[in-house]
Amino acid sequence: VKYQDIKIETKILLKIYNQIFDERSNLYLFFIYKCILHLKDKGELIFITPRDFLKSTSSIKLNNFLFSQGSITDFIDLGDKKIFKSAQPNCAIWRFEKGNFKRNTNCLKEFNCINGQILFTKTHYFIPFSKLFFVKVGAVSGADQIFTNEKFGNMEFVCSSTKKTKKTKKMIYGIYGKTCKYLIQNKEILLTRKIKKFNENNWWQWGRDYYKSDLERIYVNTKTRNKNPFFINDCKAYDGSILAIFPKFKCDKKLLQEICDKLNEIDWEELGFVCDGRFLFSQRSLENCLLNENFKDFLKFS
Incomplete structure (x- = not known):
């Protein structure tokens, strides 16, 4: 349940957890937290929850x-399997044991939490992504x-x-749109876009x-099944389906291609960025x- 959809009387009860959560937090995150609070030492719980808590900023x-309380000892990623009739989030089944700090998992991997992920x-x-790169999100028109x-x-x-395809797409962008006859014909529709408030002074803007x-x-x-998701293109403009990764050091084309190749060689599934064969990237999770x-x-360049 999205925070804005939580009943007012329930939100009042959740206020005591403001130090942990904010208005981006889904109700299931509060549920996990409350369960762990009531769990006795050496106790265990098995959850079936959306898997996005692994990487989301709100969690x-x-x-x-x-x-700090223990370890996730088992984790089964359900991918795109539909397990609830009324909702279709990507879910996982996982077991948590309170007071277990061995950090070993039954999938022969080490359980870790770094920068909240x-x-x-x-x-x-061991090398922070943000030490070498910064990430920017693409533009969103609200009416592609x-x-x-x-x-x-x-x-x-x-x-x-x-x-x-190696091809870009041509779009109406900037002040040009204000006088574009085609765009003017769609003015009333553009004024109703939900992405932000539009009026007579900005109706043509993205x-x-x-x-x-x-x-x-x-x-x-941001979402792709391409096995080598990172790529280079000379075009400098990018839409909302794309993230742009900028090196924090001087970089020529040759070095940039080397970096791109190394990014494609990383086991992103191990880092939790792959669900049911699809890569899921966001600005914060990458950084x-x-x-x-x-x-x-x-590192010598940074």
Whole structure:
């Protein structure tokens, strides 16, 4: 249950947990926390919950709390299997044992919590991603079916299909849209977009802009089944399906390609970024993750 959908009387009861949670927190996160609070030492619980708590920003404090109280000893990722009739989140079955700090799991991996992200790993990860790179989200129009237009578009954007097709898509962007006859015809629809408030002064604008820079960058889809998800493209504009990864050091094309190759070599599934064969990346989860020794040589540049 999303926080905004929680009943008012329930929200009043949840206020005492404000130090752990905020208005981004799903109700199931409160449930996990309350269960662990009541669990006796050496006691165990088996949960069936959405799996996104492993990486979500809203569960960072909860994950640190879990790690301080014991260990997740078993974890079964259910992927895209539908186990609830009225909801379809990606779920997992997991066992927690309070007071168990051996950090061993029955899947022969080490249980860890780093920067609020839960990991089950065999490889040693020790280089902070954020020490070498920063990540930016792409632009969101709120009405791609209107702004995407081969005839009237004035700007090329890296999009979800660019990795596969090597092609960008042409979109209507910026002040040009204010006088674009095609866009004017759709003005009333654009005014009703939900992504933010629009009026006579901004109806042609996008809901969210992208980070503008001439710096070299590597792109990745936020959701993809491509086995090598990271890629390079000369286009500097990118939409909301894309994350842009910028090195924090000077980087030429050759070095950028080397970095891109190494990012594609990482076992992202082990780091918890893969669900049912699909990569799931976000700005915060990437910036908070750790990299392996293959990135050690890049530290001298940072």
